Amino acid sequence: MSNEFQLFAESRSDMGKGASRRLRRLQERVPGIIYGGKDEPQMISVELRELKKALETEAFYSHVLTLKLDGTEVQAVLRDMQRHPAKGHPMHVDFLRVDKTHKITMNVPLHFTNEESSIGVKKQGGEIQHNIAEVEISCLPQNLPEFIEVDMAAAELDTIIHLSDLKLPKGVELTQLALGDDHDQPVAAVHAPKVRASADDEDGEGEAEAAGEE
Template structure:
């Protein structure tokens, strides 16, 4: 996978909540840490505006990133992100170093395609229910997909799509399936539409009135 994301970062020595608040408030930067691999954990900071722009792209969350720390490039993935609970802006970011020889475990989003034209919807009048929106995968960094497609074309009414039904890119495994068949959870299903209670009550009332 090509590296499409680059974040400029600076190393930092000040730690603690007070230092982090000053960093965010006075310099418009977000504190973070890079860890993993053979190197020691490194405290860093990134520009708030640059990070917010990158976070607008879904692929940023499941992509190999290039962190340019004090001019030196490091390959990493976003491992954890903390946000302000009220305003939603990022307040701290954790990055995990990666290399081509070691597998990583990441959450990858699901993209559901061909829902409107699926057999169970278009021909049989069903409605699609999504059970999960992302899956945890294990793979080498260069095999990490930005998303996994769930093709609903041939799914019929009352059918369920399970994890084992997903078509995975080469070299990618689902961690849940590695735990055994009992963990083959449902991803999506097509069910008959539910009649809303209010509509049923209205129909029942109309029938009762016509009989009086």
């Protein structure tokens, strides 16, 4: 996968909470770290404004990035991020170095398609329930997808779609399925609307009572 995201990073030597606060307040930069691969972990910082702009795009969270660190380009993925508990802006970021020969494990979002035209919805009056919003995958960096598509077009009423039903891109594996069949959790389902289901139950009870009286 081509790299569409670039961030300019600078190495830093000052450590501790005080240094991180000064970095954020005085320089409007976010402290972070890059680790993994053959090199030692390195303390870095990135510009707050640039990072916040990148975070507005969903693909940034599951994409191989190019960090331009002190004039050197480093391939990496966003591994973790701490946000301010009240304001929500990034406080610290972790990046993982990647290379083409080693698999990485990442969480990628699920994109549900054809929900309104689903057989269970359009023809049978059901509604769709999402059980999970993302999945953990393992693959080589060049095979990392931005998302996994879940096509609901053929899903009928009372259908349950599991992890094993997902169509994965070439070279991509679901880590949960590697743990065994008992980890094949549901992803989505088509079921009757609760209001209608409740009404049917009440009708059933009413008929039963009427039959009893007779």
